[in-house]
Each structure stands twice: as C-alpha cells, then as structure tokens.
Amino acid sequence: MTSIIPDITKRTSIGAQRNPASEEAILTAAAEILSEGGLSAFSIEAVARRAKAGKPTIYRWWPSKAALLLDVYHRQKGETFYPDTGSTRGDLIAFLETLLGFWTKSGGEVFRSIIAEAQSDPAALEALRDYAVTRCRASGIxxxxxxxxxxxxxxxDIPLVMELFSSFCWQRLLTGRLDASREQLSHLVDAVLTGFATQNRHAQ
Amino acid sequence: MTSIIPDITKRTSIGAQRNPASEEAILTAAAEILSEGGLSAFSIEAVARRAKAGKPTIYRWWPSKAALLLDVYHRQKGETFYPDTGSTRGDLIAFLETLLGFWTKSGGEVFRSIIAEAQSDPAALEALRDYAVTRCRASGIxxxxxxxxxxxxxxxDIPLVMELFSSFCWQRLLTGRLDASREQLSHLVDAVLTGFATQNRHAQ
Known part of the structure; x- marks a missing residue:
C-alpha cells in the first residue's frame, strides 16, 4: 500500500519501519472513532482496542495523540487542495476557498481542537508545528x-509566503469567521500578488 | 481618567456607563492577579474580591472572563505597536517584530491561552473575535x-490586509515559532508590498 500522506508519515516516523497493513488499520480505526464518537471519544487507548493494535505500536509510529489525530484529519482533507486552475491567482483563491470550505463543512472542529490542545500540551505543539511547516511546504506547489x-x-521564499495565506485561514477558523466572501479572497490575493504599493520594484 | 484603550472599552460595554475609578480598580486587580498567580489564579471571583467590586459589576462591563483578560492583556501591550518609521515597509516590519517580540517576552502565554479557551467556550470566542477585528482596524493606521x-x-481593503500580517504572527505564536528573523520578516513585507508576480498591475 502506498500511503496517501507520504510527507506526514515520513515526518512522524521515528525510525521504526511501519507495517502498512497495521498503519492502515490504525488510521481507519481512528477515523471511525472520531466520526462516531467525536473528539471526546478519541484516545490512543480506544484506537488501539478497535484496531487490535498495541498501544506501544501506535506510540512508536505516532509520538502523541495529536500526531495521530493530525494524520486522520489530513486524510479527511483529501487531495483537492491545490487544483491547477491555470493561473497562480486562480490557484491561490481556490486554495483559500477550499480550506475555509472544508473547515466550514467538517474538518474545522478537529483542527481547532488540536490547535487549542497544543497551547497546553508540548507533544501536541510539536505535532502541530511539524504539520504546519509540512503543509506550508506542500502548498508551495x-x-x-x-x-x-x-x-x-x-x-x-515560497513556504514563507504560503504561511501567510494559511495563517489567514487559521485566524478565520480560530475567530469563527470562516465565511470570507470570494470577493474578499480575490481582493486579498490580488493585493499580495501584484503588491499594493503605488510604486514597486518593477515599475521603478 | 481617560482610558488608554478606548476602542476596547467601547466594544465590551453593553450600554452600562462605566465608573472610571471602579474600572481602573478592576483592571489593576486583574493585572496583579495575573502577574502574581498566573492564568490559573485568574477568575472573575478573584478579581472581584481584590478590587472590592461586585461580580455583577464586572460582568456588566466585561461579558466574560476572556473579555476582561483581553483588556488586561491589551494594556500590557502598551502603545508602541505602530511606530512611524517614515515608510510603510519600515512600519510593517516594526509591527511584526514588535508583536512577535512582545509575545516572546511576556504576553504570548496569555494570548495563546485565550485563543485555546475560545475553541471550546463561546463567550471567549466572541471576545476574541471582537478583539481580532478591532485590532486589525487599529493596526490599519x-x-x-x-x-x-x-x-x-x-x-x-486595509483591515483585510492587516489581518494577513497579524494572522502570520498568530500562527507563529500557536506553533511555537516566534523566532522569525528580521530577514524573513523583511522578505515577507517586501513580497506582499511590491507583489511577487513577475508582471503586475502597474508594470502592465
């Protein structure tokens, strides 16, 4: 089996070779627990029981509950985040719309809870930081x-600029303002893509 | 007494006329409790006791613990966030550096805890949303x-663009990466100020 999330699996692996079938069973069990019982039902213990896996196995592959939750969350996002619309302007607007839309529809609760947990749990913070850095590199495409x-x-500096766009979405999620209009998103993308200084490097 | 935070006091007021002396006593008590006992010691009850104010008085002026905490936090930030360096480029870099620096030095723990709390407490979310919107307007200067x-x-759309810059700082705070270099911040400001498209509106 080829993982659909190679960058994440690479990241969270701490050297131990993963068994793809076990990995799949664990991720599937984790996703089912999350969808059936919500965040309050989600624990490494519950995932281990359902996947018939040992807790040490899970911890060997995912160093924290947050790391496993981020993998499950990331799988739910799917692969539609970086559509090639033919122009950078179109791609950036689509990226923002897709991310805000996904969070509005389903994924926002999980992601904001991980961010919240990371503010008091160092292992969750590490998982979140790795995830954020990895995603800014990936969205750089x-x-x-x-x-x-x-x-x-x-x-x-492509990852740095993509951080700017993802950060905007984070703040919208964390302040309950996911309803940015396409007009706002377009204005934002136009502003930074072409600059908002009256004089700029190219015109000078 | 003239409040140093007119936009905030206007925002959190729910019609009741504040008594400046009581307001000052409450904010001072709240700041003392925070600095002496940290976040875990901070409660409306503790503030009421120390300020010799009634809890209903506090709740009349600050609808939630998070709203009061945000006022205390904002006072600690002081007034040095929007220095006039003579150029927008310089002002934006200074804004980012000052905010990240303040969070590194002292204010970060309080602010990230408020963001975390807002993800499970609707009153805290409302206070945080109001604060974020207010700050993006204020930094628009x-x-x-x-x-x-x-x-x-x-x-x-000035508040929208300032949201982009503040969001970047939020994500850095929330992922424990406040150590952005001046070089990175300058690159970011240059990128969006002058645009990073090879062709732009003005050169076309």
Whole structure:
C-alpha cells in the first residue's frame, strides 16, 4: 500500500519501519472513532482496542495523540487542495476557498481542537508545528507552478509566503469567521500578488 | 481618567456607563492577579474580591472572563505597536517584530491561552473575535499613513490586509515559532508590498 500522506508519515516516523497493513488499520480505526464518537471519544487507548493494535505500536509510529489525530484529519482533507486552475491567482483563491470550505463543512472542529490542545500540551505543539511547516511546504506547489510558468518571481521564499495565506485561514477558523466572501479572497490575493504599493520594484 | 484603550472599552460595554475609578480598580486587580498567580489564579471571583467590586459589576462591563483578560492583556501591550518609521515597509516590519517580540517576552502565554479557551467556550470566542477585528482596524493606521503619503494604493481593503500580517504572527505564536528573523520578516513585507508576480498591475 502506498500511503496517501507520504510527507506526514515520513515526518512522524521515528525510525521504526511501519507495517502498512497495521498503519492502515490504525488510521481507519481512528477515523471511525472520531466520526462516531467525536473528539471526546478519541484516545490512543480506544484506537488501539478497535484496531487490535498495541498501544506501544501506535506510540512508536505516532509520538502523541495529536500526531495521530493530525494524520486522520489530513486524510479527511483529501487531495483537492491545490487544483491547477491555470493561473497562480486562480490557484491561490481556490486554495483559500477550499480550506475555509472544508473547515466550514467538517474538518474545522478537529483542527481547532488540536490547535487549542497544543497551547497546553508540548507533544501536541510539536505535532502541530511539524504539520504546519509540512503543509506550508506542500502548498508551495501553487507558487512553484507559477514560477515554472514564469508568473512568479523565482527568488520568492515560497513556504514563507504560503504561511501567510494559511495563517489567514487559521485566524478565520480560530475567530469563527470562516465565511470570507470570494470577493474578499480575490481582493486579498490580488493585493499580495501584484503588491499594493503605488510604486514597486518593477515599475521603478 | 481617560482610558488608554478606548476602542476596547467601547466594544465590551453593553450600554452600562462605566465608573472610571471602579474600572481602573478592576483592571489593576486583574493585572496583579495575573502577574502574581498566573492564568490559573485568574477568575472573575478573584478579581472581584481584590478590587472590592461586585461580580455583577464586572460582568456588566466585561461579558466574560476572556473579555476582561483581553483588556488586561491589551494594556500590557502598551502603545508602541505602530511606530512611524517614515515608510510603510519600515512600519510593517516594526509591527511584526514588535508583536512577535512582545509575545516572546511576556504576553504570548496569555494570548495563546485565550485563543485555546475560545475553541471550546463561546463567550471567549466572541471576545476574541471582537478583539481580532478591532485590532486589525487599529493596526490599519500603518497602511492609512502609507495612503496619506501616497505610498499605498487608496483602494486597498486595509483591515483585510492587516489581518494577513497579524494572522502570520498568530500562527507563529500557536506553533511555537516566534523566532522569525528580521530577514524573513523583511522578505515577507517586501513580497506582499511590491507583489511577487513577475508582471503586475502597474508594470502592465
């Protein structure tokens, strides 16, 4: 089996070779527990019981409950986050809309609870930090495509700029304001893509 | 007494006329409790006792513990967040550096705990949302000065763009990565201020 989340599995692995069938069973059990019982039912113990796996096995592959929860969450997101619309502007707007839309529909509760937990649990913070850094690199494909098309400056720190866009979504999630309009998102993307200084590097 | 936080007091007031002396006593008591006993010691009850105020009085002026905590937190930030460095670029870099620096030094623990609490407490969420919206408007002075100087496009949605910058800081706080370098912050500000598209509105 090929994992659909190679960057995550690589990240959370602490050297132990994962058994794909066990990994799948654990992730499936974790997803079922989450969907049936919600966050309050989610524990490493409950996942181990349902997946018929040992707790040490789970902890060997996922160093914390938050790390496992983030993997389950990430699988639910699916692979539709970086659609190639043909332009960087379109790709960025689609990225923002898709992420805010996913959080509105279903994934927002889990993700905001992980962020909350990370503020008092160092293991959750580490998992969240790894996840955030990994996602900003992965979403960079939007701007990498732009560079390849000659649309985006090649010297841009791509993960840093993608952090800016994902951060905007985080703040919207964490303040209960996921209902950004397409007009707002377009304005934001246009503003940063072309700049909002009256004079800029290229016009100078 | 003139409040140093007029936008906040206006926001959290629910019609009742505040008594400035009582307000000051409550905010001072709240700040003392926070600095002496930390977050775990902070409660409306403890503040009422120390300020010799009634709990109903406090609740009349601050609808939730989070709202009071945000006022105390905001007072600790002081007034140095929007220095006029003479250019929008300098002002934006200074804003990011000052906010990340304040959180590193002292205020970060309180603010991230409020964000965490807001994910499970609707009253805290409301207080946090109001605070975030208010701050994005207030920090807009940086870009408003830029518009006045002719540096920034007049049709920009200023609070929306400032949200982008503050969100970046939030994500850094919430993932324990407050140590952004000045080089990174400068790159980020340059990228969005002048745009990172190879072609832009002005060059076209």
């Amino acid at each position: 939007i701007l990498e495509r732009g560079v390849a098309r000659g649309e985006i400056q090649a010297d841009l | 940086i870009l408003e000065r830029g518009v006045a100087r002719g540096e920034i496009q007049a049709d920009l």
